[in-house]
Amino acid sequence: MPEVLILGGTGEARALAARLADDGVDVISSLAGRVRNPRLPVGDVRIGGFGGREGLADYLRENGVGTLVDATHPFAARITPNAVDACDDADVPYLRLARPAWEPGPRDRWTRVPDIAAAARAVADRGGRVFLTTGRQDVSAFAGVDNAWFLIRVVDEPDTALPPHHLVLRSRGPYTLANERALIDEHRLDLIVTKNSGGSLTSAKLHVAAERGIEVIVVDRPPEPAGTLSVSTVEEAMERVRGLLG
Template sequence: MHVLILGGTTEARRLAELLHGTRGLELTSSLAGRVASPRLPSGDVRVGGFGGAEGLAAWIRDHAVDAVVDATHPFAGTMSFHAAEAAAATHVPLLALRRPGWVPAEGEQWHETGSLEEAALMLPALGRRIFLTTGRMGLSAFAALDDLWFLVRSVDAPEAPHPRSMEILLDRGPFTRDGERELLRRHRIDVVVTKDSGGAATAPKLTASREAGLPVVVIRRPSVPEGVSVVPDPERAARWIGHRLEQQSFRAID
């Protein structure tokens, strides 16, 4: 049984670790290639795009893939829809692995919005020194805010267009609450902007923001394509694959 994991996330690496070495299972993890030095999962790895839904469907056929797990980042919406289209075209079962989103705690000043562009419109009324933790993509949404200063944290350096007044902090989680407290204090941050990525690795910024009494602009995550089953953790995804492997073994015996 050949399983394709569309990965790049902590959950995708954990799933590959759980499945690696399973008898009767061939495993391929696919990374988009947007990070210069990605953390590689266990097993076979391919890097780069497929060429849209049609290219992914062709890859699934050419490599005799029996099941696909979409374990991409919660904001990799385009890839998720391509996966759904390719799975439907090839009649291959698809599972989405999505870490649960964050839930505001008591005392947190959340301002939820649907896009980076909407977040940018909110900022002038909320503060002047912005901690932007939405990654290196999409900074063009904030490029016209010349009256604001940005601290931009990302794994790799962002590309233009981006805000004129900014400092770039290249770093990768997990982060600590004490570290986030000190970062907010040192840079005199008065607004935090984040995507609802979920997970524990980057959640300490929310706690630090609440303790400092700072507003947080939260971009809502896109929805999973309609009809796709979703599990919240790698262990349940591994059980889903194990069940399919067991069914396939029974069919082979019959």
Template sequence: MPPHVLILGGTTEARRLAAALAERPGVRVTTSLAGRVGTPAPLPGEVRVGGFGGADGLAAWLRDRRVDALVDATHPFAASITAHASAAAAATGVPAVILRRPGWRPGPGDHWHPAGSLADAAALLPALGRRIFLTTGRLGLAAFAHLDGAHFLARSVEPPEPPLPPDTEILLARGPFDVAGETALLRAHRIDVLVTKDSGGDATAAKLTAARALALPVVVVRRPPPPPGAHVVRDVPAALEHLAPVLGGP
């Protein structure tokens, strides 16, 4: 049987890896999506949507579908599925690797305020400004719902569900974004402070450059650490190199 690779996807890197594997003859690739985005773009290979039912459910899926390698290419903040993937791989003996793009790093002129969680980020805001640009995703807005006396501009791909901060304006948009557009947005909404997760990558990094140019403070929520002993690679070529023993050939 051809080698079967399961990609836990939802990121640009997952899409690129699926495309690279689909081009290889004799390789079966399945990408699993959480289903949080209503209309995902088409993907090469097979696609499944929805959860597995925790680590045990994922382990059963790996066995039943005879998966030969597991790649966790989910969002850097998808801590639960990453933990489940690590546990399922250990339980089944399926080789696993985490594909994570590098995080962002502050440079000269940046005014970053690190936060360990969304709750920590919310605690920092009263001292930093009253007009806040939230780019933490639609599922994280509840952490800011208790903050009165501040105006929030919250950007997400799909409409968020309550609870939301009392004074919230929703901006529905999907990256990539450019520096000119992000700068104009910050100015038009008279933003005092930007809040973001350390997602890494280029698609949404322009807001950091715009904030630097406008000398705005940026609250950056740190990534959760990978599970102990997990093997982490930073790009698709490194993931392919790690998969080579399973795929056969270089």
């Protein structure tokens, strides 16, 4: 019976699973299955959804889960409220592990927008040569933008509508400053679109944008459920989980 269920898919989730396993804690990691060949964490893994709040609550009860750690991506907006509610239903402690958001520095030219639709409108207003790094599920929002050329960087090939002028680049981070400088120069990119995912794996493009004076359209994170127990590092999560498991 797993003592800890990690809702994963992030580097922090994999690191936490490894740390807990080293401590002798039974861990099972759950991945949504949206990436075809995900990086798998240490320990047992299940892939696919639970069937919403009710299905997750049933899983927690039936499998004797002692603690749920929600270490999903900051933009996985649907699973987090479902997990909070399911833990309430099943009387299982809930912990949110979410990496800190990026913050602009003095040299950054950020335009912050509330969602992907607003990002697409901002690109349509500007045109140019766009580095689109929001993930394959959001590419279709830019399909109607015909006055810009897009370099679309994704892990898996998009299966939705694409903008008329584009090149798809399949790639997986982490990315270095040298790599991002070369890519931006090669394709003469003058606008970057990203979600505020936080972390170091994909932040190099922001540093290059600041160096070059390139504008970055940054999609703000969806709000987290109010009143939840939340930490921002794997070390903090380890301490909290130890306490929750007694």
